[in-house]
Amino acid sequence: xxxxxxxxxxxxxxxxxxxxxxxxxxxxxxxxxxxxxxxxxxxxxxxxxxxxxxxxxxxxxxxxxxxxxxxxxxxxxxxxxxxxxxxxxxxxxxxxxxxxxxxxxxxxxxxxxxxxxxxxxxxxxxxxxxxxxxxxxxxxxxxxxxxxxxxxxxxxxxxxxxxxxxxxxxxxxxxxxxxxxxxxxxxxxxxxxxxxxxxxxxxxxxxxxxxxxxxxxxxxxxxxxxxxxxxxxxxxxxxxxxxxxxxxxxxxxxxxxxxxxxxxxxxxxxxxxxxxxxxxxxxxxxxxxxxxxxxxxxxxxxxxxxxxxxxxxxxxxxxxxxxxxxxxxxxxxxxxxxxxxxxxxxxxxxxxxxxxxxxxxxxxxxxxxxxxxxxxxxxxxxxxxxxxxxxxxxxxxxxxxxxxxxxxxxxxxxxxxxxxxxxxxxxxxxxxxxxxxxxxxxxxxxxxxxxxxxxxxxxxxxxxxxxxxxxxxxxxxxxxxxxxxxxxxxxxxxxxxxxxxxxxxxxxxxxxxxxxxxxxxxxxxxxxxxxxxxxxxxxxxxxxxxxxxxxxxxxxxxxxxxxxxxxxxxxxxxxxxxxxxxxxxxxxxxxxxxxxxxxxxxxxxxxxxxxxxxxxxxxxxxxxxxxxxxxxxxxxxxxxxxxxxxxxxxxxx
Amino acid sequence: xxxxxxxxxxxxxxxxxxxxxxxxxxxxxxxxxxxxxxxxxxxxxxxxxxxxxxxxxxxxxxxxxxxxxxxxxxxxxxxxxxxxxxxxxxxxxxxxx
Numbered sequence: 001x002x003x004x005x006x007x008x009x010x011x012x013x014x015x016x017x018x019x020x021x022x023x024x025x026x027x028x029x030x031x032x033x034x035x036x037x038x039x040x041x042x043x044x045x046x047x048x049x050x051x052x053x054x055x056x057x058x059x060x061x062x063x064x065x066x067x068x069x070x071x072x073x074x075x076x077x078x079x080x081x082x083x084x085x086x087x088x089x090x091x092x093x094x095x096x097x098x099x100x101x102x103x104x105x106x107x108x109x110x111x112x113x114x115x116x117x118x119x120x121x122x123x124x125x126x127x128x129x130x131x132x133x134x135x136x137x138x139x140x141x142x143x144x145x146x147x148x149x150x151x152x153x154x155x156x157x158x159x160x161x162x163x164x165x166x167x168x169x170x171x172x173x174x175x176x177x178x179x180x181x182x183x184x185x186x187x188x189x190x191x192x193x194x195x196x197x198x199x200x201x202x203x204x205x206x207x208x209x210x211x212x213x214x215x216x217x218x219x220x221x222x223x224x225x226x227x228x229x230x231x232x233x234x235x236x237x238x239x240x241x242x243x244x245x246x247x248x249x250x251x252x253x254x255x256x257x258x259x260x261x262x263x264x265x266x267x268x269x270x271x272x273x274x275x276x277x278x279x280x281x282x283x284x285x286x287x288x289x290x291x292x293x294x295x296x297x298x299x300x301x302x303x304x305x306x307x308x309x310x311x312x313x314x315x316x317x318x319x320x321x322x323x324x325x326x327x328x329x330x331x332x333x334x335x336x337x338x339x340x341x342x343x344x345x346x347x348x349x350x351x352x353x354x355x356x357x358x359x360x361x362x363x364x365x366x367x368x369x370x371x372x373x374x375x376x377x378x379x380x381x382x383x384x385x386x387x388x389x390x391x392x393x394x395x396x397x398x399x400x401x402x403x404x405x406x407x408x409x410x411x412x413x414x415x416x417x418x419x420x421x422x423x424x425x426x427x428x429x430x431x432x433x434x435x436x437x438x439x440x441x442x443x444x445x446x447x448x449x450x451x452x453x454x455x456x457x458x459x460x461x462x463x464x465x466x467x468x469x470x471x472x473x474x475x476x477x478x479x480x481x482x483x484x485x486x487x488x489x490x491x492x493x494x495x496x497x498x499x500x501x502x503x504x505x506x507x508x509x510x511x512x513x514x515x516x517x518x519x520x521x522x523x524x525x526x527x528x529x530x531x532x533x534x535x536x537x538x539x540x541x542x543x544x545x546x547x548x549x550x551x552x553x554x555x556x557x558x559x560x561x562x563x564x565x566x567x568x569x570x571x572x573x574x575x576x577x578x579x580x581x582x583x584x585x586x587x588x589x590x591x592x593x594x595x596x597x598x599x600x601x602x603x604x605x606x607x608x609x610x611x612x613x614x615x616x617x618x619x620x621x622x623x624x625x626x627x628x629x630x631x632x633x634x635x636x637x638x639x640x641x642x643x644x645x646x647x648x649x650x651x652x653x
Numbered sequence: 654x655x656x657x658x659x660x661x662x663x664x665x666x667x668x669x670x671x672x673x674x675x676x677x678x679x680x681x682x683x684x685x686x687x688x689x690x691x692x693x694x695x696x697x698x699x700x701x702x703x704x705x706x707x708x709x710x711x712x713x714x715x716x717x718x719x720x721x722x723x724x725x726x727x728x729x730x731x732x733x734x735x736x737x738x739x740x741x742x743x744x745x746x747x748x749x750x
Contacts, residue, residue, distance in 0.1 A: 539676035546672075560704060560732050567706040571675040624707035624740045631739045 006221040010213060017209050025198050032194045036186065040087075044162035045147055047086035048177055051079055051093070052166040060168045060175065063093065063106040080109035080116060088179040089159075090115065095168075096137060096176060103133075106175070136163045141174055151183065158183035223253045227260055234264050239275060241268040287348065292318070295351045298358060299326045299517070304493055306524075309401030309451070310336055313492035314519035315500055317461075317512070324350030324392075325459045325517035326358050330366075334402060337365045340457040340519050341394035341413065344433075353390045357382065357434065361396060371396040371409035372444040375431060379411070379440035391435035395428075395457055397521075404449045404523055409442045414463070417482055419454040419495070419522070425475070426455065452589060454492070454522035456482060461516030462499065465507045473506050490648075491585075491596075492520040497641050524587075532583040532598055539574050542567055545584060549595070553588045553653055562593055562651040565632040568625035569597055569606070569647055577601025577645065592634070593651040598644050605638040606647060654702075656684045663693040670701030673709035681712040685719055695720045700728030710740050717746060725749055 054075070055063070062071040083091040093107040110116040136150045140163050148163045162179040223245070230242040242264055247257035295318065305312040314327045324343030329336065339361055343354040360381055364374035375394055382391075395416060397408035408426075412433035415425040431442030449455070458478070465473040481502045482495065490498065499518055535541040545566050553559045573579055579601030586595045609626050629636065632651065639646040654677040657668040665688055673681065688695070695716060705713075717724045726748045729737070737743040 539674075542674050542676055557732060561735070563704070564706060564736060567674050567708075571706070571708065574675075624710060628707050628736070628739060 004221075005224060006217055009216060009221065013209060013213060017205060020205065021202055024201065025194075028198050029190070029194050032197060033190045036190050036193060040160075040181070040186065041147065041149070041162075043086045044088070044164070044179055047082055047088060047091070047179055048147065048162075048164045048166065050082050050086070051091070051177060052175075054078060054082075055093075055166075055175070056169045060106070060170055076107055076109060076120075079107060080111075083109050083179070084111045086179075088162075088181050089185075090119075090180040092176075092178040092180075094176050094178070095173060096141070103176075133163075136161075137176060140165050140176065160186065219249065219251075220253060223247045223249075223257060227257055230264070231260065234268075238264075238267055239271045241265055291348045291351050295355070298355050299328075303327070303329065305329045305331075305336070307331065307336060307401060309524055310399060311492040311522045311524050312336065312338065312519065313496045314340075314517070315496050316515070316517040317500070318515050319512050324354050325461060325515035326354045327457070327517050327519045328358055328362055329519065329521075330362065332366055332368070332398070334400065336399050336401060336521075337362075337396070338399070338457065338519060338521055339365070339394060339396045340459065340517060341392050342459040342461075342515070342517070343390060343392045345388070345390045349388060350390065353386075353388070353392070357392050357394070361394065365396065365398070370444050371398060371407060372431070372442045375409050375411045375434060375442040376440050379432075379434040379442075380438070382435040383438055386435050389435075391433045393433045397455070399449065399521060399523075401523065404451075404453075405446055406449050406455070406521075407444055407446045409444050411440050411442045414458060414460055416458075417456040417479060419456055419482060419520070425479075449523045451523045454495075454520060456495065456499075456518070456520050458499075458518040459516060461512070461514040462503055462518055464514055465503050465512060465516065466510055467506050468508075468510055473503055477502075477506070492522045494639075494641075494646070495520045495522075498639075501641060524589075532585040532596060534581065534583045537574055537579050537582045537599070539571060541574075541582070541584075542570055545570060545586075545595075548584070548586050549593070552586050553593045556653070558651065558653050559593065561632045562595065562649075565629040565649055565651070566595055568629050569649065572604075572606065572625060573597060573599050573601060573645075577604060579645075588653070591653050593653055595649045595651070597647045600644050603640050604645060605640070607636050607638045654678075654680055656680060658684060658687075660689075660692065663691055664696065665692040665694070666696045666698055668698040668701065672703055673705040673712075675706045675708040678706065678708035678712050681709065682715065685712070685716050688719075693720075694723040694725070696725045696727055698727045699730065699733055702730065702733055705733050705736050707736075707740065710736060710742055713737075713746070714742060722747075 058071070058075055062069075062075050065072060067073075079091060079093075083089075088111065090108065090110040092105060094103045094105045096103055108119040110119055133150075136148045139145045139148050146164060150161045150163060152159060152161070159180050160183055162181075163176065165174045165176045167173065168175050226245055226247070230245060234240075234242050242261075245257045245261060247254055299316050301316055303312075303314045312329045314329060316325055316327060318325065324345055326339075326341050326343070328339040331337075339358070341354070341357060341361075343350045343357065345353060357378065360378045361374055364377055365371070369377065374396055378394075392411075393413040394411045395408065395413040396411075397406055399406045408428060409431065410428040411431040415427050418424055418426050426447070428445050429443050432440045434440055463473050463475050463478055467473070478499065481499055496518055500516075503516070535544050546563055549559050549563055549566065553562075573582060577599050579599035581600045583598045584596065586593060588594075606626055606629065629649070633649045634652045635650045637646075637648045639648075654669060654671040654673050657670070659666040659668070667681070667684055669681065671677070685695075697713065697716065713724075713726070724747065726737075726746055729748055734743070734748075737746065737748070
């Protein structure tokens with residue numbers, strides 16, 4: 001159970017209060033009793049003095065004479081009045097005969113009328129107890145005490161007796177005087193006085209206690225309880241501002257309360273802001289994701305298009321989710337149209353503008369317009385409806401794969417690179433980027449591509465990509481990357497992969513800041529589509545390889561030699577790579593047969609293995625395969641890309 | 654690949670026909686293990702063997718070891734001869750011209 005501050009303080013206060021009351025009551029009782037005793041003593045003294053003075057005046061003879069005489073009666077009644085006046089119950093005057101050890105009562109009076117009547121009739125002697133009186137009388141008579149107090153029990157209750165003596169004025173014989181009074185009466189006295197004395201302070205103390213507790217509760221305990229309650233609920237849900245405390249006292253509690261209110265208000269504001277920001281961020285992210293998906297539908301991150309005599313591969317890498325770079329490739333009758341463009345804006349705006357341009361261009365090209373007509377008309381349409389003032393550079397081309405004629409037009413776009421010729425830039429007549437001027441001044445040009453030749457299109461995101469030292473990738477590095485390949489011809493897809501991984505390596509560790517798009521158009525031998533096809537990862541796939549090689553290049557001693565290498569390559573993959581996926585292609589290009597294996601197994605570069613001539617006896621343990629490959633190929637190339645081994649072999653036919 | 658076995662006293666002839674590729678080569682190993690101890694000389698008739706991979710060569714070397722050198726290759730076609738030469742085993746094997 002919770003230890004309430006209020007409860008604890010109340011208990012401590014009560015204990016202190018009780019202790020105070022008990023101590024002060026004890027002291028009070030003691031002092032009351034003492035003062036009452038003092039008072040009684042002085043009354044007894046007064047009584048003794050008064051009686052002795054009176055007897056001096058009247059003489060003891062009056063008491064020793066006839067008890068029926070008028071003088072005795074007068075003195076007796078006077079003494080009784082004194083007795084009553086000094087609050088005594090009874091009063092005895094007597095003499096002591098030392099020899100006879102007997103007491104002679106001279107006078108006995110009582111305040112009580114019945115008792116007094118009995119005493120008057122002479123029934124008084126029995127009241128004095130011999131043995132008890134002896135010591136007291138001795139003390140008084142010897143002069144040690146002038147007034148001795150004795151207490152004893154009688155059948156009617158406890159009694160105090162005051163004993164004193166004074167000399168008989170006539171004979172100097174000591175007269176003893178004994179005064180009695182009721183102890184119970186005295187106790188009642190003391191108690192009454194005590195209660196009278198103590199009641200008021202205790203009541204005052206109680207009232208003060210209650211007032212103090214009320215104050216404590218109202219000013220301290222209650223506000224603290226309220227603050228603690230609010231803190232607890234605030235800790236549970238810090239986004240909701242707690243109800244106001246309404247503690248306005250200017251003391252420390254008030255300060256705590258106002259600090260707490262300010263703190264909770266600040267915290268809940270922060271929390272709400274953070275939640276709101278997160279919410280907005282999520283919404284923006286969701287919108288960007290939707291835009292990215294729409295854009296990805298328009299411009300997939302990867303595309304390949306292959307047809308009779310040509311092969312196209314393209315990629316794009318938008319930054320911040322949605323980019324303005326785009327490409328497009330599609331067939332128009334027997335021709336293939338390619339478009340690469342770069343919109344001046346990024347984000348959602350750029351993406352929408354890009355989508356519009358791409359749609360317009362495709363529509364015009366499909367309608368049969370030439371690249372230049374397409375771009376000029378697209379420019380006019382953009383000029384008519386371009387509220388945000390964006391523009392785009394575009395390169396568009398149409399290839400006739402049958403004739404190799406490439407008709408192209410450039411609207412301010414980066415120069416494409418010619419592949420497989422001298423790897424130089426194609427420098428078309430430059431038109432103006434679309435969306436800037438009413439006339440884009442784009443013109444058509446044509447060139448001819450032979451099988452094996454191609455063109456590489458890209459956006460400036462490729463050449464502007466920065467390395468950690470902020471040096472751009474550059475056109476030269478791009479040209480080097482495109483030329484830096486062995487004799488083995490690469491497919492369009494391989495070229496794209498090579499460029500994108502070269503840029504990726506160059507910029508490793510740097511957040512790309514610009515979109516990037518690239519496309520390769522390759523003229524291929526018109527009989528082949530050049531695609532890889534999947535085959536099972538099993539030795540039995542050799543049959544399919546054999547069939548494909550014979551279909552491509554016929555069954556000749558050369559193709560059989562090629563098959564020998566294929567057999568070794570395949571069995572290597574099957575036995576050692578652990579691949580689960582394997583693809584294969586073979587293509588005859590002129591006098592060369594190109595065979596490719598692509599598997600997702602562990603990285604293994606067959607061209608890097610040093611083969612040694614083994615002793616004949618050890619040959620049955622293996623190791624001849626790679627040697628055989630080496631001796632049969634005209635060239636072999638290995639690459640590791642995107643988790644796949646690519647092993648490309650070329651054979652002279 | 655098919656293998657035809659003929660045993661003449663202590664000489665056995667295995668006539669290989671077809672393609673001894675990596676997948677087919679173990680068949681030769683199987684045939685070798687089935688030869689009885691009485692066979693002291695083995696002839697591989699390769700007149701019908703159009704193709705052999707390194708796996709096939711390994712089986713031939715294994716046969717050479719198993720027969721303690723008493724192995725003769727007969728009727729070797731040019732394609733197979735090329736592979737034997739390329740792998741360097743030709744000079745160690747007894748190949749009838």
